[in-house]
Amino acid sequence: MDLKELIEERIAPFPIYQYEFLKSVELTFEPKVRSICRSECPMYGTTWSCPPAVGTPEECRARCLAYEDVLLIATVAEVADIANMDETLATRREHERITREVRDQFTELGRGTMVLSSEACRICESCAWPDSPCRHSDLMFPCVESHCILVTQLAERFGMDFIAGAGVVTWFSLIFF
Numbered sequence: 602m603d604l605k606e607l608i609e610e611r612i613a614p615f616p617i618y619q620y621e622f623l624k625s626v627e628l629t630f631e632p633k634v635r636s637i638c639r640s641e642c643p644m645y646g647t648t649w650s651c652p653p654a655v656g657t658p659e660e661c662r663a664r665c666l667a668y669e670d671v672l673l674i675a676t677v678a679e680v681a682d683i684a685n686m687d688e689t690l691a692t693r694r695e696h697e698r699i700t701r702e703v704r705d706q707f708t709e710l711g712r713g714t715m716v717l718s719s720e721a722c723r724i725c726e727s728c729a730w731p732d733s734p735c736r737h738s739d740l741m742f743p744c745v746e747s748h749c750i751l752v753t754q755l756a757e758r759f760g761m762d763f764i765a766g767a768g769v770v771t772w773f774s775l776i777f778f
């Protein structure tokens with residue numbers, strides 16, 4: 602059994618909606634995503650998981666390409682009102698927990714990983730950036746878009762549902778290994 606089969610066997614019981622294995626060289630890096638972060642995201646420049654703390658687009662690309670393979674996972678959660686940001690964001694916690702558990706499967710199998718997940722890190726009430734190092738670097742996953750990768754584009758390319766239905770939030774993570 603190869604590593605992918607072992608991982609598939611281990612994550613089979615997890616509540617993962619869809620997943621796909623791909624090569625890191627298949628990813629498209631678009632530095633212009635940073636402009637969207639800067640102009641449209643209120644979290645820009647507020648946490649270690651976002652630009653500019655994550656490094657330059659070139660550094661982020663190199664960090665991703667240092668790993669050959671990637672596991673893209675999606676989880677879903679139902680909400681009463683998808684426009685209610687508090688309710689929607691609250692469902693992200695479970696996605697992060699599942700992402701950590703998937704990451705831990707690779708660790709147990711002796712493989713190093715680098716993980717990107719959805720949205721900015723909200724583990725601490727107030728982020729330590731920029732005055733002190735991240736307090737939970739093992740639990741904190743930088744945002745996918747911070748590394749110039751568009752999740753919508755990825756989902757479309759690999760036939761995954763970006764919108765799984767009305768009142769359904771879809772969260773994505775990338776586990777590089």
Ligand code: SF4
Pocket residue numbers: 648649650722723724725726727728729730734735736737738741
């Ligand atoms: S774990 Fe805490 S210190 Fe680290 S990025 Fe998240 S909020 Fe900031």
